[in-house]
Amino acid sequence: MSGTDDDAGVDGGTSGHGFDVARRVTEIREADLYRDLQPADAVDSAAYFAPDPGGDLPVLSGERELVFASNNYLGLTQDERVQRAVAEAAETVGTGAGASRLVTGDTLLHRDLEARLAETKRTERALAFSSGYAANVGTIAALDPDVVFSDALNHASIVDACRLSNAEVVVYGHCDADDLRAKMAACDRPGSWLVVTDTVFSMDGTVAPLAELCNAADRHDAWVMVDEAHATGLYDDGGGIVQREGLSDRVDVQLGTLSKALASQGGYVAGSDALVELLVNDARSFVFSTGLTPTAAAAAGEALHIARHGAVRSRLWENVTHLREGLTDVGYDVHGDTQILPVMVGDREEALALADAVRDRGVLAPAIRPPTVPEGTSRIRVVPMATHDRVDIEDCILAFKEAGEDVGVL
Structure with missing residues (x-):
């Protein structure tokens, strides 16, 4: 018989054989492990983002942010040659x-x-x-x-x-x-x-x-x-x-x-x-x-x-060198031997605060925290792209300098 107390467990109640997914989400939030989605208007070196709208349509923010967190290392998602190849493939195949x-x-x-x-x-x-x-x-x-x-x-x-x-x-x-x-x-x-x-x-x-x-x-x-x-x-x-x-x-x-x-x-x-x-x-x-x-x-x-x-690989490595040297010069402990530049913070709350402060200055580079990385090793994973220009790199370094001083990690 539908609609009785016997069915409570099916949609997350306390009896039956269902799954209490709402409780599990609450536990994730209480443990400060919650993640949300942030829709963007483009996969590029800079983009407009929207806060997570849940099931609704996103509303993009009014400020374009520099993206220093993407795996689009060579910046080719917006390359006209790649886009043309996609269009031709869709038309012919x-x-x-x-x-x-x-x-x-x-x-x-x-x-x-x-x-x-x-x-x-x-x-x-x-x-x-x-x-x-x-x-x-x-x-x-x-x-x-x-x-x-x-x-x-x-x-x-x-x-x-x-x-x-x-x-x-x-x-x-x-x-x-x-x-x-x-x-x-x-x-x-x-x-x-x-x-x-x-x-x-x-x-x-x-x-x-x-x-x-x-x-x-x-x-x-x-x-x-x-x-x-x-x-x-x-x-x-x-x-x-x-x-x-x-x-x-x-x-x-x-x-x-x-x-x-x-x-x-x-x-x-x-x-x-x-x-x-x-x-x-x-x-x-x-x-x-x-x-x-x-x-x-x-x-x-x-x-x-x-x-x-092409020349995109050399441009990426030039940006990597410039950014690594700049972040190190302002006082950060920058690890890694590749295009991935972990800026080590250590404390989870300080890493989250630093990421927020950097974003307030127009640079997106989220904090990486446990359980993704071990306790005590929270960091900002900073990644340049080949399509960032010199001004973009300098703006990123300045944002980290000012944010680090405000948060107290520098």
Whole structure:
């Protein structure tokens, strides 16, 4: 009978078998862990934002803010060449793939993108997925390793992929090749072993010691799999850390996303012909997903071409150097070895206050706090783009200087 007390638990009451989602949201708020969405008018180096409207339509603010928090590292989402490639793809091929790649969703645009990725990553083949998350989960499941050795700060998609696998998961210290060697030596489980790491870690801006990790893996004939999400497009010939370090022939699985420097959406895996054939047939997140949209494939392909043959990479690294030096000069402790510049604050409340004060001065760079990072290591994750000009960088430095003095962290 509907409408009785017996139904209370269905929509969050105290009885029955439902879920009290309102209570859980309240607990998140009380723990100061609540996050909200902030709609923007554009994905660019500056944008107008709106406060989270919930289910209503957003109302944009009247002030345009400089964005120093995006993963759009090369600023190519607004590049006319990328936009033109998308428009042409939509007109000639269509806006969506319409089916799994194994049914009717495989197009020439997918094949062109994969050929460009394979050439850039210096592998036999590449395969595009609907997201980087799907690429990680699908690849690890398809490989079906007996043991996975995973960096302590690997991305959530790698962590979840390990959880979903049947593998024994051994976590080694962050970027600690000595700890990896010790844990591999102590492992007595037979079968296939996989070492998995991000190459650029998104919250710390640190770089994995790939050559040392490969050396450790070689001792046990283990495979090495890397996630180049925050490196693809930014290094040698548009490649990632693997290419910068000259390790294309030693890393068995090169994975990454199309949604950061390549200004699109989706993920990819690059490796041997046999690896790609296995994934086409056995990676469930590929087999049972509608193919990457043709427009996304076209955008990523054009962005990769620009990254390889244009000047955007050098402009990004010039901005990184300028911003790092400026923030350091005004008194901040700036970590990281890449385009990701964590401005360390430590205290959660001070980091939130600093982010608010910086935003009051027209610069968007949100605070990163626990549980995303460990207690006592709250920071502002500052990231320039290739499309920021010198004045933008100077305005960002000035905003941090004034905000830091007001909040009391300088």
